[in-house]
Amino acid sequence: xxxxxxxxxxxxxxxxxxxxxxxxxxxxxxxxxxxxxxxxxxxxxxxxxxxxxxxxxxxxxxxxxxxxxxxxxxxxxxxxxxxxxxxxxxxxxxxxxxxxxxxxxxxxxxxxxxxxxxxxxxxxxxxxxxxxxxxxxxxxxxxxxxxxxxxxxxxxxxxxxxxxxxxxxxxxxxxxxxxxxxxxxxxxxxxxxxxxxxxxxxxxxxxxxxxxxxxxxxxxxxxxxxxxxxxxxxxxxxxxxxxxxxxxxxxxxxxxxxxxxxxxxxxxxxxxxxxxxxxxxxxxxxxxxxxxxxxxxxxxxxxxxxxxxxxxxxxxxxxxxxxxxxxxxxxxxxxxxxxxxxxxxxxxxxxxxxxxxxxxxxxxxxxxxxxxxxxxxxxxxxxxxxxxxxxxxxxxxxxxxxxxxxxxxxxxxxxxxxxxxxxxxxxxxxx
Amino acid sequence: xxxxxxxxxxxxxxxxxxxxxxxxxxxxxxxxxxxxxxxxxxxxxxxxxxxxxxxxxxxxxxxxxxxxxxxxxxxxxxxxxxxxxxxxxxxxxxxxxxxxxxxxxxxxxxxxxxxxxxxxxxxxxxxxxxxxxxxxxxxxxxxxxxxxxxxxxxxxxxxxxxxxxxxxxxxxxxxxxxxxxxxxxxxxxxxxxxxxxxxxxxxxxxxxxxxxxxxxxxxxxxxxxxxxxxxxxxxxxxxxxxxxxxxxxxxxxxxxxxxxxxxxxxxxxxxxxxxxxxxxxxxxxxxxxxxxxxxxxxxxxxxxxxxxxxxxxxxxxxxxxxxxxxxxxxxxxxxxxxxxxxxxxxxxxxxxxxxxxxxxxxxxxxxxxxxxxxxxxxxxxxxxxxxxxxxxxxxxxxxxxxxxxxxxxxxxxxxxxxxxxxxxxxxxxxx
Numbered sequence: 001x002x003x004x005x006x007x008x009x010x011x012x013x014x015x016x017x018x019x020x021x022x023x024x025x026x027x028x029x030x031x032x033x034x035x036x037x038x039x040x041x042x043x044x045x046x047x048x049x050x051x052x053x054x055x056x057x058x059x060x061x062x063x064x065x066x067x068x069x070x071x072x073x074x075x076x077x078x079x080x081x082x083x084x085x086x087x088x089x090x091x092x093x094x095x096x097x098x099x100x101x102x103x104x105x106x107x108x109x110x111x112x113x114x115x116x117x118x119x120x121x122x123x124x125x126x127x128x129x130x131x132x133x134x135x136x137x138x139x140x141x142x143x144x145x146x147x148x149x150x151x152x153x154x155x156x157x158x159x160x161x162x163x164x165x166x167x168x169x170x171x172x173x174x175x176x177x178x179x180x181x182x183x184x185x186x187x188x189x190x191x192x193x194x195x196x197x198x199x200x201x202x203x204x205x206x207x208x209x210x211x212x213x214x215x216x217x218x219x220x221x222x223x224x225x226x227x228x229x230x231x232x233x234x235x236x237x238x239x240x241x242x243x244x245x246x247x248x249x250x251x252x253x254x255x256x257x258x259x260x261x262x263x264x265x266x267x268x269x270x271x272x273x274x275x276x277x278x279x280x281x282x283x284x285x286x287x288x289x290x291x292x293x294x295x296x297x298x299x300x301x302x303x304x305x306x307x308x309x310x311x312x313x314x315x316x317x318x319x320x321x322x323x324x325x326x327x328x329x330x331x332x333x334x335x336x337x338x339x340x341x342x343x344x345x346x347x348x349x350x351x352x353x354x355x356x357x358x359x360x361x362x363x364x365x366x367x368x369x370x371x372x373x374x375x376x377x378x379x380x381x382x383x384x385x386x387x388x389x390x391x392x393x394x395x396x397x398x399x400x401x402x403x404x405x406x407x408x409x410x411x412x413x414x415x416x417x418x419x420x421x422x423x424x425x426x427x428x429x430x431x
Numbered sequence: 432x433x434x435x436x437x438x439x440x441x442x443x444x445x446x447x448x449x450x451x452x453x454x455x456x457x458x459x460x461x462x463x464x465x466x467x468x469x470x471x472x473x474x475x476x477x478x479x480x481x482x483x484x485x486x487x488x489x490x491x492x493x494x495x496x497x498x499x500x501x502x503x504x505x506x507x508x509x510x511x512x513x514x515x516x517x518x519x520x521x522x523x524x525x526x527x528x529x530x531x532x533x534x535x536x537x538x539x540x541x542x543x544x545x546x547x548x549x550x551x552x553x554x555x556x557x558x559x560x561x562x563x564x565x566x567x568x569x570x571x572x573x574x575x576x577x578x579x580x581x582x583x584x585x586x587x588x589x590x591x592x593x594x595x596x597x598x599x600x601x602x603x604x605x606x607x608x609x610x611x612x613x614x615x616x617x618x619x620x621x622x623x624x625x626x627x628x629x630x631x632x633x634x635x636x637x638x639x640x641x642x643x644x645x646x647x648x649x650x651x652x653x654x655x656x657x658x659x660x661x662x663x664x665x666x667x668x669x670x671x672x673x674x675x676x677x678x679x680x681x682x683x684x685x686x687x688x689x690x691x692x693x694x695x696x697x698x699x700x701x702x703x704x705x706x707x708x709x710x711x712x713x714x715x716x717x718x719x720x721x722x723x724x725x726x727x728x729x730x731x732x733x734x735x736x737x738x739x740x741x742x743x744x745x746x747x748x749x750x751x752x753x754x755x756x757x758x759x760x761x762x763x764x765x766x767x768x769x770x771x772x773x774x775x776x777x778x779x780x781x782x783x784x785x786x787x788x789x790x791x792x793x794x795x796x797x798x799x800x801x802x803x804x805x806x807x808x809x810x811x812x813x814x815x816x817x818x819x820x821x822x823x824x825x826x827x828x829x830x831x832x833x834x835x836x837x838x839x840x841x842x843x844x845x846x847x848x849x850x851x852x853x854x855x856x857x858x859x860x861x862x
Contacts, residue, residue, distance in 0.1 A: 085847055088840035099549060108533060117784070118530060118798055123777045125811045139848050172847060208811040226657060227665030230811035234658030255856035262852045293851040342826065346554045353548070353828035358856035361827060361834070364841040367549055368825035380556045380639040380661035382823040392813035394799035395773065396792060397784035403792070409519035410795040416516055416603060417570050420724040421693045425686035425789035 001283070001307035005276070006318055018308055019325050019376070023237045023266045033191045033220045040195035045203050051192040056134075056163045058187060067203060069174060069185040077174035086175075092365045093144055093179050099367030100152045103386045114405045117397040122390050124154035125230070127205070129197035130182070131212035131222075132173055134163040134189055140176035141363060145370050146211050146232075146384065147180035153389035158182050159207055161197060163189025190214075191221035198225040209389055211371070232388050236375035237266035240359055241326055241348075243319045243341065244271065244334040246278035248355055254285035256332055259360050261302035262295035268306040272322060274315045283309065320344035327378040330359045349378045403429055432714070432738035436707070437749055449739055450756050450807070454668045454697045464622045464651045471626035476634050482623040487565075487594045489618060498634060500605060500616040508605035517606075523796045524575055524610050530798030531583045534817045545836045548828040553821050555585035556661070558636070560628035561613070562643035562653075563593035563604055565620055571607035572794060576801050577643050577663075577815065578611035584820035589613050590638055592628060594620020621645075622652035629656040640820055642802070663819050667806035668697035671790055672757055672779075674750045674772065675702065675765040677709035679786055685716035687763055690791050692733035693726035699737040703753060705746045714740065751775035758809040761790045780809045834860055 004014050039047040049060045060066050081089065109119035128150045132143055143160070150158050160177060162170075164187040177185060186204060188196060194214075200206030210222055211232035222231045240260040244253050257269040273279050286303060290296045312318035320341060323331055327347035335341065338353040345351065349372030352359050363370045371384035398406065407426045414422035435445050470478040480491045491497050512520065540550035559581045563574055574591070581589050591608060593601075595618040608616060617635060619627060625645075631637030641653055642663035653662045671691040675684050688700040704710050717734060721727045743749035751772060754762055758778035766772065769784040776782065780803030783790050794801045802815035829837065838857045845853035 084843055088843040091837075091840045092844065095543075098543070102539060112526075112529070112798075116797060120799070126777075141844055141848065223658065227654065227808070230808075249859070252856070252859050255852055255859050258852035259850070259856045262850055289852065289855065293855070294849070295851055299852060338828070345824070346557075347822075348824045351824055351826040353826060354830070356831050356834045356860055357827055357829045358834075358860065360845055360850075360853040360856045361829060361837060361841050362825075363853060364844045365837045366547060366827045366829075367543075368551070368827060372825075373822075377658070377661075378822065378824070380822055383825055385823070387818075391778075391804075391809065391811055392816070393776070393779045393782055393809070394793075394803075394814055395782040395784060396788055396797045396799060397769070398788045398792060398797075399785070400787050403787045403789075406522075406792060406796045409522045410792050412515055412519040413523065413572055413795045414791055417572065418725070419690070419693055419791075420726055421686055421689035421720065421730060422791040422794060424720065424724070425683070425690045425791045428680070428683050428686050429787055429789065 001303055001309065003279070004308065004310045006310070006312045015322065015325070021306070022375070023268060023306060029216050029220045030224075033217055033224060036191040037195040037221060037224060040192050040201070041199050044201035048188055048192055048196060048201065051190065052188055055190055056165045058164050058167050060187070067187060069169065069187060071178070074174040074178035074182070074185070077171040078178040080171070081175050088365070089140065089144070089176060089179055092141065093148060095365055095367040096144055096148045097152060100149045100369070100386050104152065105387065105390065114402055115399070116402050116406065118395070120392045120394045122392050124156070124390050125208040126155070127157040127159065127207040128155045128389055129159045129161060129207035129210040131193060131210065131214050131218055132160055132162040133214050133218070134165050134170070138162070138170045138173050140172040141370065142213060143173055143176040144180055147177070147182055149369065149384060149386045150389045151181050153386040155389050157184070157207070159197065159204070160185040161188050161193035163187070163193070191217045194218055194221035194225060198229045211384060211388060213371070230388070232371065232384050233373060233377065233381055237268065238263045239268040239270070239328050239374060240330040240332065241270045241272065241323055241328040242332045242334065243315060243323065244273050244332070245315060246273065246275040247336075248334045250278070250281040250285040251289070252355070252358070253282050253334065254289050256358050257282070257286060257307070258289055258293070258299050258303070259358070260330070261299035261307065262293065263298070265298055265301040265305065267302045268308070269303060270308040270310065270326065270328070272310045272312060272315070272319045274312055276311050279309050279311055316341055323348065327376040329372045329374045329378065330362070332357070332359055347378045349373050349383055432734055432740065434710070435739065435741045437741070437743045446753065446756070452737070453806070454699060454737060460647050460651045461655070464648055464655060467622040468626040468652060468655060471623050471632070472630050475632035479619055479623055479627055479632065482621065483619055486621055487596045489595050489598050491618070498618060500600060500618060502609070505605040505609035505613070505616070508602040509609040511602070512606050519796070520571060520575070520607060520610055523572065524579060526796055526798040527575055527579045528583060531580045531800070531817050535583065536818065536821065545833055546830070547833050547837065549826070551823045551825045553823050555587070555821050556639040557586070558588040558590065558638040559586045559820055560590045560592060560638035560641040562624060562641065562645050562649055563591055564645050564649070565594040565596050565601070569593070569601045569604050571603040572801065573644060574604055574607040575611055578608070578613055580800065580815060580817045581820045582612050584817040586820050588615070588638070590628065590635070591616045592619050592624035594618070594624070622648045625649055625652035625656060629660045642815060642819060644802070661819070663802065663815050664804060664808065664812055668699065669694045670699040670701070670759050670805060671761040671763065672701045672703065672754055672759040673763045673765060674746060674754065675704050676746060677704065677706040679765045681709070681712040681716040682720070683786070683789070684713050684765065685720050687789050688713070688717060688738070689720055689724070689730045689734070690789070691761070692730035692738065693724065694729070696729055696732040696736065698733045699739070700734060701739040701741065701757065701759070703741045703743060703746070703750045705743055707742050710740050710742055747772055754779065758807040760803045760805045760809065761793070763788070763790055778809045780804050780814055
């Protein structure tokens with residue numbers, strides 16, 4: 001964990017180093033992924049059989065159940081949930097759905113002063129593919145956060161691909177798939193699943209958009225296939241910035257910081273506070289917490305390698321500029337008047353206001369999406385939304401009189417751009 | 432040019448082949464581009480000097496004018512425009528601005544039934560880079576279509592990179608840059624320009640989003656740098672689908688088809704009509720037109736290689752399904768009741784309704800953006816808009832009572848996902 005003070009002589013340089021710290025894997029997976037994609041494109045299902053045996057030790061056979069998890073199985077998984085878990089998942093789904101319904105964009109259709117009719121219509125994509133990791137990161141909440149916006153958008157066919165290592169399925173994920181109304185679940189993972197979704201195989205029909213988290217191979221496959229299909233974003237390790245004064249219980253802030261650190265050793269937790277003694281108290285509380293939680297090993301590694309504590313003079317004066325440089329995925333503002341601080345924050349994935357809004361609330365039940373830009377990408381990108389599953393078609397309609405008004409200018413510009421057929425398509429209709 | 436009839440025995444196969452026809456360059460530019468990006472990242476301005484001499488025969492020297500085109504120069508170029516060209520550009524800019532102002536998204540900020548405050552705020556990116564090709568494709572209209580949405584979005588710093596081969600500048604582009612309020616223009620092109628915009632150099636500060644058309648090197652550089660910066664889209668050759676009955680003057684439809692064909696030999700023009708004799712009349716009109724226009728050679732090659740004429744039985748019954756398969760960049764519906772047809776079209780970049788709306792009107796003066804998804808990408812992506820220069824920050828605010836309502840469900844889900852620090856950050860605040 002690094003400690004910085006705004007009074008450090010080399011503060012600017014040190015802070016720059018934190019901003020520029022790339023925590024993303026530089027593993028050279030690009031060429032592996034390129035060859036997996038090529039194999040799936042060429043050999044289709046046969047390649048899926050091979051890779052799934054090699055990487056997941058799962059045999060895809062003539063038995064359809066080895067390929068696909070049935071909707072009935074998902075319903076059973078949902079029905080078998082413990083009551084409090086089912087209620088919690090239901091609450092999460094209901095609130096996520098309500099928030100995302102409010103994102104549905106409005107069509108435009110109007111006539112302007114020249115009586116030209118212009119506008120735009122939104123439509124959902126036909127099919128969306130959702131990658132769900134196996135193992136540690138197989139989160140039912142993540143399935144809800146990806147699947148519900150797709151369904152709200154109006155996607156006809158929602159397809160999940162998820163690895164089932166040695167045949168093992170994750171019942172919580174199946175239950176969430178039932179709740180979200182997923183249409184197909186394929187027992188396929190890795191870059192090969194992404195390639196199958198993008199190009200299609202004999203068994204799996206292709207989709208138009210692929211979203212969802214994954215390891216470096218999955219992320220690289222999405223990046224390479226961007227353009228063949230739409231993708232949600234290039235995702236990296238998670239991060240949180242907590243801006244807190246000394247009037248927060250140090251235990252609360254310690255838990256907030258560790259809630260990111262426990263995700264992965266590459267996660268990052270940053271505290272900005274205005275009191276050195278308070279910073280020390282939070283650090284102590286972190287140490288106590290780390291010894292108590294089952295994820296302590298991961299969180300300890302993340303905190304040691306990437307944790308940062310910054311002490312500034314004045315939170316409202318100093319923190320927003322630092323926050324905008326970091327453009328963090330999650331920003332928690334634990335002070336009395338969070339609004340004044342929030343007004344100065346331009347770059348952040350999601351902001352959690354006040355002392356009683358731990359980031360974890362947003363991960364599960366608040367409603368806004370928890371799929372958010374990481375690695376400073378909040379400078380230019382947004383969290384997942386229904387818009388990722390929709391696209392806009394603009395339109396124009398002129399009558400003879402309207403064309404007479406706008407046509408000559410269009411023809412003049414076509415001529416100076418050296419595009420005579422463009423000009424002709426206008427002038428041939430004038431008179 | 433290929434002729435298809437819906438009665439052809441192998442129509443489905445033939446049409447599939449047209450849908451799957453990739454007209455995009457398979458030139459293996461990826462590794463060249465990777466090395467250019469690496470050099471610019473390592474050597475900065477020095478690499479720009481080298482590549483600009485090698486590819487553009489233009490010397491970037493100690494004289495700042497060799498690097499940058501001044502705003503005063505742009506104003507001079509604008510003032511020197513012929514009056515009718517200036518008026519046409521002004522009209523285009525005014526109408527593009529008005530349409531895009533209507534795209535500005537609304538923030539959300541509300542309290543739901545549990546008194547949880549949730550919402551989202553939109554902000555512009557700080558800096559946007561706009562690539563403007565040199566040579567044939569240096570279109571002032573394209574500069575307006577990229578720059579105006581960025582300015583409407585509220586981008587602080589709008590940077591253009593454009594090659595000036597042997598020092599030659601394009602006065603029309605400079606005039607458009609003046610009109611659109613571009614802040615900086617660098618005389619640098621190719622993948623090296625895209626790399627400089629993404630990573631920054633000593634002279635050029637980095638940007639957050641890069642848009643604009645370019646050749647295969649520029650497109651590949653954008654694709655490779657996606658994630659470091661935001662990009663507008665992966666763009667391919669232009670295309671138009673014209674759906675027309677036999678009551679259109681064949682000369683009009685021929686001009687519409689050739690207005691795409693004249694862009695590039697890889698462009699595609701497709702006619703769907705319901706009358707074989709009418710199709711022949713349009714083909715004849717195309718031949719006459721091709722002999723008359725200065726772009727005839729390009730258009731002839733495009734039409735010969737990629738042109739398609741499809742004859743169907745019933746336009747309203749048959750054309751929409753074909754149009755949705757093609758998901759074309761431009762769809763012109765030249766019939767009496769275009770609305771009924773449009774209602775059935777789900778995948779298209781932009782639609783031009785009726786007999787008096789040639790696609791060229793949309794290229795210049797209608798208002799909607801002419802940067803549109805190509806190569807069937809209208810299945811999942813949209814034309815350029817102010818949203819490409821903005822991003823959304825979601826937010827959540829709970830008080831003690833609100834946390835008491837939502838907290839237990841969040842903690843329960845965190846526990847089953849094996850994330851105890853998440854759970855702790857909630858439970859530590861309850862009571």
